[in-house]
Amino acid sequence: MKEYKLTEMEAKFADLIWAKEPILSGELVRLCQLEFEWKKSTTYTMLKRLEKKGIFKNNNGVVKSLITKDDFYAEQSKQFVEKTFGGSLPKFLAAFTRSKKISDSEIEELQKLINQHREEE
Secondary structure (H helix, E strand, O other), X not given: OOOOOOOHHHHHHHHHHHHHOOEEHHHHHHHHHHHHOOOHHHHHHHHHHHHHOOOEEXXXXXXXXXXXXXXXXXXXXXXXXXXXXXXXXXXXXXXXXXXXXXXXXXXXXXXXXXHHHHHHO
């Protein structure tokens, strides 16, 4: 999958679109004015940036995603683990749990994921 990098404001803008899509571009301009105090031109500039990155498409005034929010953030997580921990999920979890204890319910959830992946093999 393509490597996506978003600035903090691009991520906030993307989250707004994902929450409302499909959304008319005029409605998006109105929401961005309320949420970010942006002018119309700023909204369209930001939308063009994210269109160039292959995340959204403005088709005849209707803005829709080309990648779901879940897929986008899954890819971001995968890229982080690859770059930071050499692709090792156990190393990531070891580092993560050093500073944050995981609850019994989180452990059960992780165990379910592990079991699902074993069954898929």
